[in-house]
Amino acid sequence: MEQPGAALKVMVIDDSKTIRRTAQILLSEAGCEVITAIDGFDALAKIIDHQPQIIFVDVLMPRLDGYQTCALIKQNSTFKDTPVILLSSRDGLFDKARGRVVGSDQFLTKPFSKEELLDAIKAHVPGFAAEEQHAP
Template sequence: MEQNSDGLKVMVIDDSKTIRRTAETLLKKVGCEVITAVDGFDALAKIADTRPDVIFVDIMMPRLDGYQTCALIKNNSEFRSTPVIMLSSKDGLFDKAKGRIVGSDQYLTKPFSKEELIGAIKVHVPGFVPAADA
């Protein structure tokens, strides 16, 4: 069954307003509904209400970092199957391994391209078809 991108809920968690805005703009262009959060605490409060289909989370954040946030999401039986994609400006093996340990489904290095962002969603949401760019 094809899942059109209309109404696909994507959460972007990043303490950088620029990254949040960039991701939100790219994702809205292909028809996704975007929920943003400034850090892990903000995100956890919103996840239960919004029930996103895919979550992008920055690793380096104050208060609750991306690893801790991902672990908390994956430890919740209700959201365990929600794909979590880590975002980081570091492309190290250690970071990728640590991401896997806490249950992340994929790892994107910043700055990411529109293709990488959409590609990651396609991998984790079977049948996802991005709307044509408006």
Template structure:
């Protein structure tokens, strides 16, 4: 077991994406690293699950029907209970505009899809390390 895996054991990670493929691949990578994974297929689905599960880190796709990633992130960050929870935007577009808009609604990071197992786990590790340091 690598050191990285141990630091992620028991970490609750939520993945919000309307793509079943993205949700499943993220789930496989994260579960193998010892994370507890909560999946949601859109913002509405996610908002009810966030209160129940209280994830440590949240990944949210930008392009989703009904409630997009920006709106979902803004609603998460407006809740005082989850204001400090890291929200990482997922997008297939690697644009400056998307990054800036993500920052405006309070996102902490931006990951371009398709993400690798390494980039996903590194991002979770980074935020868990920051949390334990503070």
């Protein structure tokens, strides 16, 4: 079980270095421990090692896209209850429906704001409260 005061582990999977960096900065400021991955294959190895409590995954990535990555995470008995939030610059009905089919918990449109990221975490991770600064 998590120790009290332990940072929330969040994984961000995106082939864009800019998006990974932006999400890492925004989430770190909120007191989260951020693990990043460049694509689905990279993520699958890291998920087992780090066991994040919530995962943000880009839909459009080479090799293993966000839908495939989400489906693989949700098919794994250890991680099937881990919330997966899809990120995409496309927010069409088809994209959102396909996200639900593979088991995603939410769909965020890029570019996202810090509030949208934190609201998604609050909606899916019980007891999460963002810290605006770290206590000494």
